[in-house]
Amino acid sequence: MAYSKKGNDKIYYNWIDAKNSSKNETLILIHGVGHDLHSWDFIIPYLEKNFNILMYDLRGHGNSDRGNYEVDIKLLSEDLNFIIEACHIQSFHIIAQGFGGFVGLKLATQHNKKLKSMTLMGVPIHYPKKIGQTVVHNRNKMVQSQSFLSMAEQLIKQICYPLTGKKELILLNSYSKVSPDVYFQLFSTHYLEAGADALKKLKIPILLLSGAEDPIYPPELSSASLNFNSNARYYTVPDASFMIQMDQPQLTAQWMTEFIIKQTIHTKDDATAFNDLYRKQLTSELYSGIREMIENDKMPSNMEVNQSTVESFTDRERHILFLLKQGLTNKEIGQRLFLSEGTIKFYTHNIFSKLQVRNRTQALIKVRELDILPNI
Incomplete structure (x- = not known):
């Protein structure tokens, strides 16, 4: 040392x-x-x-x-x-x-x-x-x-x-x-x-x-x-x-x-820089909407999530969303997928973060609006 x-x-x-x-x-x-x-x-x-x-x-x-x-x-x-x-x-x-x-x-x-x-x-x-x-x-x-x-x-x-x-x-x-x-x-x-x-x-x-x-x-x-x-x-x-x-x-x-x-790994050109700026502005507006939602204790029905967020869901996360939609608890989902309850908590926290929601009910509303599970 x-x-x-x-x-x-x-x-x-x-x-x-x-x-x-x-x-x-x-x-x-x-x-x-x-x-x-x-x-x-x-x-x-x-x-x-x-x-x-x-x-x-x-x-x-x-x-x-x-x-x-x-x-x-x-x-x-x-x-x-x-x-x-x-x-x-x-x-x-x-x-x-x-x-x-x-x-x-x-x-x-x-x-x-x-x-x-x-x-x-x-x-x-x-x-x-x-x-x-x-x-x-x-x-x-x-x-x-x-x-x-x-x-x-x-x-x-x-x-x-x-x-x-x-x-x-x-x-x-x-x-x-x-x-x-x-x-x-x-x-x-x-x-x-x-x-x-x-x-x-x-x-x-x-x-x-x-x-x-x-x-x-x-x-x-x-x-x-x-x-x-x-x-x-x-x-x-x-x-x-x-x-x-x-x-x-x-x-x-x-x-x-x-x-x-x-x-x-990316060297950004002007177009990429513009897209990044656009995403930052969009995200900022989304977070502003979330803060209003928390204050008013309700979900804005017209909140938009960009397509990249929808595409970011893994197959595992989509499967867990499907099981959430069926009303299963974290423990039941873990038993179904042979995963620990702590691991399911990890996945649900990430899912909520991506959807920018606070609980299962809000998540399922957003999933329906975005048509994230069309093939399940």
Whole structure:
């Protein structure tokens, strides 16, 4: 592990060259609050074939020094910029988990030319402020009445699905290196509004991921972040909680790789750029309609979904739509298709996201309007 010295403080990082020497895209991995760069250990083997990788310990985490400063988003984004310059990185993709997403979003507002895409995993951008304040209060109270590691032990049981000895060891070790004051300087609702504003301004492709089994930041909240940016795409990762990269490393790496490759293989001409602009404008109008629908608690009967959305449904998704139409529950669909109930949840979340609806009833209305199941 190497480090760069910023003033008197050491920021530790690890650089991994892509195993395929013909690949030159670089990923920057930003871990969540309380964690360290080892939270990426499970997923690295599935990413290093196709990408150069930079992962590092946030200030006051892992082996990185805290310094004589109050640790906040601005300071952490400056640290990341310092490392990028020290490593002479000319372009990169950010992959951030949890709180690390706010660091990435802050940096994105300053590095639009270098940043090519952003993947946010379990980043609580669209989180009710009062509930968030309650969560922060309860964790602080637990630390005061017991200890910081006791709080960490309880939290780890929730953020992994399932929790294994190896995951627990990595996470407990990372929490043991973070002081409570640094943790609670960062674990705060203060950054939610700024994160949402930064997300709105991004002009790059964005991938949002959430764990289907995440009890703290469930998929319904994560998918709501789509309202902030029409460039965003959202997927629910089955059989995963908050620590998506630990629970489903291979599947998550596959989706991220496909997303990044799709964004980098095309050289756009003027016609393509025009079509992209048109799609962004159309999507923006659709999301505006969805917000009105939520406020009025009704579905607009004349909402249009473009043809590419209809064509994006896989055979499996069409089959599940057919079974939904028959009135089967997720458990019954899983039994019919020999899939777990969690996997069916994953498919239905993606179906709802593509149709831009909130529940089965709205989905079936939209399916009938779009004639998605004409041959079944």
